[in-house]
Amino acid sequence: MDSKYASVGIENNLKACGLKRKHAIENIKAKKIKLSNDAAGVSVTNIKKVVTNGHNDVIENRPVQESAQDLQVARRRLPVFMVKNRLIDEIKKNDTMILIGETGSGKTTQIPQLIHEQRLEGAGAIAVTQPRRVAAITIALRVAAEMNTEIGSIVGYSVRFEDVTSPRTKVKYLTDGMLLREAIVDPLLKKYSIIVLDEAHERTISTDVLFGIVKLAQKERNEKKQIPLKVIIMSATMDVDSFRKYFHNCPVIYLEGRTFPVTIYHTKTKQDDYQYAAVCTIFQLHATTPANHDFLVFLTGQEEIETVMYNIKQIAKEATGPPMRVCPLYAGLPPAKQLQVWREAPPGTRKVILSTNIAEASVTIPNIKCVIDTGVVKERTWCGVSGAERLAVRVCSQAAGWQRAGRAGRTQPGAAYRLFPAKDFAARPHHHTPEIVRCPLASSLLLLLAAGIDPSTFPLIDPPPLDSVKASLLLLKEFGAIESEANPKLTVLGKKMSMFPIDPKYSKVLLSAPEYNCLEEALSLVAVLSSENVFHTPMHKREEAFKVKQKFLSPLGDHITLLNVFKAFCKAPLKKQWCKENFLNHKNLTYACDVRQQLLTICQKLNLPVSSCGQAHDQLLKCLLCGLFTNCAWLRGGGGAGGAGGGGAAGAVARRYVTATGRAAALHPGSALQALRPPPALLYSELLLTGRAYMLTASAIQPHWLHQVAPDYARRCRTNR
DNA sequence: GAGCACTGC
Numbered sequence: 031m032d033s034k035y036a037s038v039g040i041e042n043n044l045k046a047c048g049l050k051r052k053h054a055i056e057n058i059k060a061k062k063i064k065l066s067n068d069a070a071g072v073s074v075t076n077i078k079k080v081v082t083n084g085h086n087d088v089i090e091n092r093p094v095q096e097s098a099q100d101l102q103v104a105r106r107r108l109p110v111f112m113v114k115n116r117l118i119d120e121i122k123k124n125d126t127m128i129l130i131g132e133t134g135s136g137k138t139t140q141i142p143q144l145i146h147e148q149r150l151e152g153a154g155a156i157a158v159t160q161p162r163r164v165a166a167i168t169i170a171l172r173v174a175a176e177m178n179t180e181i182g183s184i185v186g187y188s189v190r191f192e193d194v195t196s197p198r199t200k201v202k203y204l205t206d207g208m209l210l211r212e213a214i215v216d217p218l219l220k221k222y223s224i225i226v227l228d229e230a231h232e233r234t235i236s237t238d239v240l241f242g243i244v245k246l247a248q249k250e251r252n253e254k255k256q257i258p259l260k261v262i263i264m265s266a267t268m269d270v271d272s273f274r275k276y277f278h279n280c281p282v283i284y285l286e287g288r289t290f291p292v293t294i295y296h297t298k299t300k301q302d303d304y305q306y307a308a309v310c311t312i313f314q315l316h317a318t319t320p321a322n323h324d325f326l327v328f329l330t331g332q333e334e335i336e337t338v339m340y341n342i343k344q345i346a347k348e349a350t351g352p353p354m355r356v357c358p359l360y361a362g363l364p365p366a367k368q369l370q371v372w373r374e375a376p377p378g379t380r381k382v383i384l385s386t387n388i389a390e391a392s393v394t395i396p397n398i399k400c401v402i403d404t405g406v407v408k409e410r411t412w413c414g415v416s417g418a419e420r421l422a423v424r425v426c427s428q429a430a431g432w433q434r435a436g437r438a439g440r441t442q443p444g445a446a447y448r449l450f451p452a453k454d455f456a457a458r459p460h461h462h463t464p465e466i467v468r469c470p471l472a473s474s475l476l477l478l479l480a481a482g483i484d485p486s487t488f489p490l491i492d493p494p495p496l497d498s499v500k501a502s503l504l505l506l507k508e509f510g511a512i513e514s515e516a517n518p519k520l521t522v523l524g525k526k527m528s529m530f531p532i533d534p535k536y537s538k539v540l541l542s543a544p545e546y547n548c549l550e551e552a553l554s555l556v557a558v559l560s561s562e563n564v565f566h567t568p569m570h571k572r573e574e575a576f577k578v579k580q581k582f583l584s585p586l587g588d589h590i591t592l593l594n595v596f597k598a599f600c601k602a603p604l605k606k607q608w609c610k611e612n613f614l615n616h617k618n619l620t621y622a623c624d625v626r627q628q629l630l631t632i633c634q635k636l637n638l639p640v641s642s643c644g645q646a647h648d649q650l651l652k653c654l655l656c657g658l659f660t661n662c663a664w665l666r667g668g669g670g671a672g673g674a675g676g677g678g679a680a681g682a683v684a685r686r687y688v689t690a691t692g693r694a695a696a697l698h699p700g701s702a703l704q705a706l707r708p709p710p711a712l713l714y715s716e717l718l719l720t721g722r723a724y725m726l727t728a729s730a731i732q733p734h735w736l737h738q739v740a741p742d743y744a745r746r747c748r749t750n751r
Numbered sequence: 752g753a754g755c756a757c758t759g760c
Contacts, residue, residue: 161758190760207759236759331756361757386756408756421755465758473760531760563755628760685752699753720754 101176108136109286114144117283121150121260125248126280128263128273132287133436137264138228139173142201145224146177146184151200154223154257159206161234162392163189170194170203190531191624206236207531210243210477214528217481218247223257230265230273231429232391233464233492239474241276242489243481267429269461276491290439292401296452304404305334307449309341311402312382313349315447321352323399324381326389328434330408330423332360335384336569342382352380359385359393364566364610365617371395387426390433394440401438401446403431405455411468414501416691417660418717427462431455464492471502472534476511479520480528505660508743509538529632532560532625539657540633546653548643549633551593555650557626558592559715559727562618565700575613583702587712587729589654590647591702596622651713652735658713659740662747663687663695663725664733665710687712687725690747695723703728711736 096104105111110131120127121144131137142156160166170187179185186195188204195202206227213219225244230237241263248259263273270282301307308327315325329335335358346354357371372395375381387407389395407426412419426434431448438444448455466474471494478485485499503515511524511534520528523541530537536556543549558564567575582598584590599619602608609616633640643649655662666686685708687695695717697703703712709730716726736744 163759205759211760232758234758333754362755388757390757392757410756423756477760560760567754625760696752698755700755704752716755718755722752724754726755 096175098175098178105136105140105176108140109134109288110136110140110144113285114140117141118144118148118150120281120283121145121262124260124281125258126261126263126277128265128270128277128280128282129285130265130267130270130282131285132266132289133440134288135285137285138169139176141262141264142226143173143177146201150260151223152257155199155221156201156224156226157209157219157222158201158203158226158228159209159237159240160203161206161229161232161237163205164392165229166203166205167192170201173201173203191628206234206240210236210240211531213240213243214477214480217243217483218251218256219244219259220251220256222259224260224262226262226264228264230263231267231269231461233461233466235465235469235474238464238466238490238492239478241491243483245277245489246483267432267461269429272491276489289436290441290443292435292439292443293445294435295445295447296455297449298451300451300454301449304406304449305329305338308402308404309338309345311447311449312342313345313351315400315402316346316349316351316354316380316382319400321378321380324375324383324395324397325400325402326383326385326395326398326437327402328387328389328404329384330404330406331386332358332362333569335360335386339384342384352378354380354382356382356384359383359389361386361388362563362566362615364615387430387434389437390430395437396441398438398440399442399444401434401444403434403446403448405431405448405450409462409468412470412498414470414495414498416689416693416717417501418693418719418723420719422720425454425458427459428455429461431458466490467492467494469494470533471498472505475499475502475506475518476520476524476528476534479512479518480525485518506534508660508740509534509657511538526636529636530629532556532629535657536560537657539654540629541636541638542656543653544639544641546643546649547641548646548650548653549638549640550642551650552653553626553629553633553640554596555589555593555654557622557629558596558619559589560625561622562615564592564595564615564618564622566613566615567700571613578612583705584647585706585730586647586651587709588702588727589651589715589729592727593650595619599623651729651731652739654729655713655731655735655739658715659736659743660690661714661717661725662731662736663689663712663714663728665708666694689717689723689725693717693723695725697728698724698726701725701728703730 129137142158145151145156160169166187166189170185171181174181174185177185182194182196183198185201186199188195188202188208190208219225227237227240244259244261248261251257251259263277265273274280274282312325312327329338339356339358342356355375359368359371371383383395405425406423407430408421409424410419410421435446438446475485478488503512503518506512506524507515510521511527512518512520526541527534527537530540536559539556540549540552543552582591582594584594595614599605599614606616609619664687666688685697689695703709711731711733712728713731714725714728718724718726
């Protein structure tokens with residue numbers, strides 16, 4: 031019952047901190063689940079259920095500096111090494127195979143090396159894809175060290191902004207998105223004789239599309255009697271059936287991993303407040319486990335992390351147990367602040383990391399002994415018909431649950447506390463919904479068309495909803511990128527659009543810019559819009575951050591405000607310091623600069639004149655409307671300029687907008703337009719449904735602009751309204 | 752009137 035809380039006095043502390051107790055965590059029921067330990071072996075038929083926590087096998091956050099001899103000793107100890115002959119035979123025999131390898135099996139670093147040692151790639155090269163840049167780079171560095179060669183020669187990597195390969199490169203690690211872009215130019219992927227698609231279980235939209243591309247390339251190369259293409263699908267979890275079916279019942283090989291056992295605990299009853307349950311569990315464990323046991327807590331987002339962090343710090347002042355260091359971790363956190371997650375806590379101090387699912391696969395934190403899993407995740411889905419995106423907290427899949435638990439068993443045996451009952455876990459879906467089923471498709475469609483592939487017959491494991499495909503084709507038609515929805519042949523404009531590695535709505539903006547004499551500004555703006563949020567607003571400093579933001583504000587709205595920020599950043603001499611003072615994200619702004627350079631290079635190749643509109647920001651907004659004309663909203667009550675007069679309440683009512691699809695939407699509270707008289711019409715970059723429908727990044731426009739920029743759409747839109 | 756998971760080109 032509540033004994034554990036009473037014994038550590040948590041209950042009173044929680045009350046003192048204003049935390050309401052809805053449900054105590056009752057005795058947590060333990061269930062030991064054995065993870066694969068040091069046994070290694072290959073078995074094709076007997077697939078055992080063990081903890082599946084698919085992360086690449088590379089040791090992250092550790093510089094490669096071991097001696098060549100040490101590296102060889104370490105290699106020989108890897109499970110994959112012990113079965114290498116068998117593996118090589120299978121690879122020789124089969125054109126396609128699936129390799130299920132647990133964490134620590136060594137598949138990602140070793141298989142490409144084994145292939146190369148046997149020269150199985152022949153005259154071609156081996157491509158190994160990864161969903162993340164860091165992984166592609168660090169693994170390539172590791173493999174180059176193991177092979178005792180310089181990076182960029184035999185072993186290389188290719189990620190956006192960085193191509194460290196040469197004509198001699200035989201083993202090339204690259205992001206899946208990068209291989210996809212190579213496929214536009216060369217759909218048969220002729221450079222490669224072997225393609226390894228790693229982390230296939232993550233089902234990124236790029237990996238899913240690549241599945242189809244390699245399948246078609248294999249077939250066509252066979253038909254044309256070219257060098258055959260071998261394909262190896264590597265995955266951590268065991269969604270084998272769908273993969274196998276898709277790849278013509280190809281053989282599946284199972285590799286055991288090498289991780290430590292993790293004991294799984296579930297709560298006896300459902301918790302209706304997982305934040306509260308997490309805080310309770312943290313202090314319950316805090317009072318009963320040694321101080322050198324670090325905790326990793328999975329939460330859904332920045333705000334939640336900040337709230338929980340605040341509560342923990344308040345309670346920790348009076349709670350039983352060693353001193354505590356609480357570290358937040360989420361992608362938007364500036365890297366300097368992320369660093370303390372990896373810094374060792376002083377002896378006798380416990381480290382508690384509060385993280386989003388960034389710690390699930392993207393980053394590895396050493397020495398985690400306890401994982402506390404709330405079992406929820408924030409997930410984005412897209413509604414093709416309305417063009418709105420929904421960001422909602424949902425329960426995560428079983429695979430994610432295993433993945434999270436596995437984070438406690440990386441360096442030592444550990445424990446995972448799930449804040450939901452075991453039977454709830456059993457009822458959850460095995461895997462998360464693949465990205466391709468819940469994402470905008472215009473970009474991928476454009477890419478396929480540019481590669482000369484017919485989307486209507488393109489083989490996908492999980493086809494996206496028909497509505498999404500239709501909506502995306504319609505959008506491409508409205509941009510003038512394809513001839514018609516029934517005959518989606520790329521136009522000259524569409525061909526040009528496909529060359530830009532950004533959302534089609536923004537490549538449309540860039541290609542329209544010369545007409546408005548504003549490519550200079552459009553490049554900067556699109557670069558920022560294509561990057562992550564440049565504003566960093568910690569919860570407790572909102573007021574201060576808001577004040578600092580004033581100097582960048584433009585009465586025209588958020589887009590010009592962003593442009594002002596970007597221009598000021600480019601001019602600032604001490605960028606890092608300047609960003610800190612202005613509550614801006616240095617990393618994301620630097621990234622935007624790189625993106626701008628890349629976009630500029632493409633514009634130059636297309637001979638687009640790079641001219642500036644100066645202070646004529648109307649020009650820039652009209653140009654922006656060329657790509658965002660589907661994202662207009664009108665002030666409800668027909669402009670409202672006449673009657674507004676009243677007080678605060680009337681102002682609030684006047685801020686209601688209606689979108690082109692007839693949906694009620696509100697300006698996001700962070701918008702630069704908030705402080706001003708609401709404009710009769712505006713355009714927005716994104717429509718996000720959280721509690722309500724919010725327009726993110728919005729700017730004022732003249733209602734008649736829409737008729738000038740997209741007359742067909744404007745006409746249709748008016749009849750709809 | 753009150754809030755924005757994670758990747759990638």
